[in-house]
Amino acid sequence: MARSLVLSDDDLHALADGALLDRTAELIRERNRIDAELIRTIRVADARQACEHDGLKTMPSWLRNHARLLAAAAAELVRSGRALEHLPALEAAFAAGDVTAEQVAAVAPIARDEHRVAAAEQDVDLAEIDAALTAIAASQPHQVLGQAVGRYLAMLDQDGPEPDPTEGRRLAITQHTDGSITGRFDLDAVGGEKLRTALESVVQAGRCAGDERTRHQQQADALVQLCDNQLAAGTLPTLRGYKPQVIVKIGVGDLAGPGVGPGAADLGFGATISAARARWIACDGNITRIVMGPDGMPLEYGRSVRLVPPHVRRAAEVRDGWCVFAGCGAPTFWCDVHHLLEWVNGGETNLENSALLCERHHTKVHHGFRVERQPDGRWRTWRPDGSEILIGPRLDAAA
Incomplete structure (x- = not known):
């Protein structure tokens, strides 16, 4: 019999790499054995309706409430226990620590009533399938086991109707x-x-x-x-007649102000964001001015105005070619047009004040990073601490 691992408070940092890996393998094996005994116990408790002792109707409900397990985890333990009753080879390997609870759950569907009936009708020896899948579980990656189970179940229902994948x-x-x-x-x-x-x-x-x-x-x-x-x-x-778009509602004072302004803007589905985040979204969006009365009702509203007109965006795409943040190069159709000097602070919407930035780097620029175009056309990027991000030449530029 393999020796049991003795848990201790030894200094794991003192162990060599090989010893750490050996310890990991032993712990997994021990956990498999404990999981096997847990599922065996749950199976017997489930069959005897032991949960009635605590006034509950099912073992999954007992596991959810007394063991504080998630519903899915509780149900899977019960399903695995019921399946192992029909899979002795897999149960033995589980008890020996050779397979995991996840592998048992992957094989469990073959033991469902409808699949056992189909196997019997087609003279399939379930014991042989049990042994074959157990061998795969003990020696092959988990993905291979799942594929083998899938092929077996498909073989049982070769002439069955094709299921609707959307269901x-x-x-x-x-x-x-x-x-x-x-x-x-x-x-x-x-x-x-x-x-x-x-x-x-x-x-x-x-x-x-x-x-x-x-x-x-x-x-x-x-x-x-x-x-x-x-x-x-x-x-x-x-x-309702409009193209879907992200809606942001914010007061003009918060939008034009320099502060972060937490909770200053509302989104269309009810979320609340900061004024800083709203300014980031507004960098390349439509702006509609609505004047509100003291009772909260709109008094006046103007037409939506595109901050970055198509001809400016197209010029920026031709000039920059990709996201200009150092080291990125995301394609132009992923990018927003960022105002180097924010338009709410007087920045003009023209090519000189524009930079193409992908969503991730547009966010970074609105949180302390900075990009700047040099007279020779090169873009440079600085971190919030003022240090410059330096990288080697672009690989595609050398091609």
């Missing part, structure tokens, strides 16, 4: 008090492939020198950039 699609968005949003989504394989392909194209095109963003941050920025591109293209469906 399982879900997108839930929650807006928080500060205006930020979180959410989750579920997509079918084709929908997921489309999303990942679109995001990856933006991620790879937007890589620049000194990029320290995590992969998650890169993908989130790419999603926002996709929205920017679609809104700017003007091809989205109209909403």
